[in-house]
Amino acid sequence: MPTADYRSHVAGFFDSEVPKHSLGLVYGRRRIGKSTLLEGLAHDRGGFVWEATRTESAIQLTRLGEQLGSHLGVGRLALENWEEAFRQLLALGRDRSVPVVLDEFGHVLEADPSVDSIVAAALGPAGQRSNAGRSRLVLCGSAIAMMSALTAGEAPLRGRAGMELVMQPHDFRAAAEWLGSASAPDLAAGVYAVIGGVIGYATDMVDFDLPDSRADFTRWVAARVLSPAATLHHEATTLLAEDPTLAGASPVLHHGILGAIANGAVSAGKIAKKLGRSVSNLDPALRRLIAAGFVIRHTDPIRAQRPTYTLADPFLQFHYAVLEPHGPLLRERDPHEAWEERLSAVFGSRVRGPVFEEQARSWVRRYADPAVLGGFADHVGPSTAVVDGVERQLDVVVAADGAGALPSERSVLALGEAKAGETVGTGRLTELERARAALGGRAAHARLLLFAPAFTDELRAAAGRRADVELVDLARLYQGD
Known part of the structure; x- marks a missing residue:
């Protein structure tokens, strides 16, 4: 979905004239522009935005009370618990439709898993009667599995959300338009195979430096991705560490699965063989990675056979096929030389090929x-x-x-x-x-x-x-x- 459509959906939710509090969910990969979108639209409407951090609930409540009090101009509010916090937040919309955004809501749930029940009660019939208004509450998060579970099955918030928006990275065409390289498809394809369609990877995380021609590509990839000093060099490891749904399990196994897929083991049997494990032992971790948005499961269109797997983002493919296996080489050699002598060939076979295959399937679908x-x-x-x-x-x-x-x-x-x-x-x-x-x-x-x-x-x-x-x-x- 284009960014303009995301903006339209959120704006429509914020501006709704429904005469009661309403709930929206927005979630997706980190650094794809969720916070920027929500903050811009909420601030334009005099709304309130608070971003949670990974800490204890008591500290979260203290920080929320400070920011909410400042927003209201009354000094710090003492929020004793989450029930009181949501009463105060929903009271912002007592007289008109007001956006109320809680960003990185996964950190709130990680500290106190009962908060979704508190939100459900605040938005239920009794809560709406005792605290009437028109707040447009949006819970935003990057932990995809955790956020999607909020409205699944028997979850307390099932049936409560008036909007559930799953934001995706740009597809290859939208990425080229955004980067201004649509008229140079060879360059666009090369850049996309390295950083995919994640906005943050093309802006802050490369210091707003992108190649201006195919001839400039080697300079760029060496300096902005391969260099041990480059922010993107460590991004994949950080992504997994930041996801609460993966935190309690073995990071070695998760990284091992991603590395196996990136290097050609695309069935459960082949992944298990590469890692020296049984398929049944591997299955829970593989399911977690799919639910968290790191792996895509491909069902065969014409055969009832076992599915195949691919990494959900070109940058992950690049990390696990180029950066991670060749870390020692990149620490010991000049990244530019390493690319020209060896890693460009690895990129062509292990990254550019699989990414191009997925682009072809995307072209057919879209x-x-x-x-x-x-x-x-x-x-x-x-x-x-x-x-x-x-x-x-x-x-x-x-x-x-x-x-x-x-x-x-x-x-x-x-x-x-x-x-x-x-x-x-x-x-x-x-x-x-x-x-x-x-x-x-x-x-x-x-x-x-x-x-x-x-x-x-x-x-x-x-x-x-x-x-x-x-x-x-x-x-x-x-x-x-």
């Missing part, structure tokens, strides 16, 4: 015209085909539900291959044709999609003569459908 795909893309993901007795990976498979709900009953609309680091020729087209034939009748009319920075003249000529072949270069990936 931007491809249904006429290009031969229909509507109900299911998009990676899969496999057995060609001449050998299992072959398919980067992009597009399937439609058709008459059956089971994966094996879906019709295959399109098959795709994504190659980030080569000029693709007719050989890749032949491989896709063989994979299509191996999938049988349900793929007989599947379109063949080839994604690459460039294509040979021979392949372009062949594609021009056929209605079932689509070539997607970087310009089309970033600007076309």
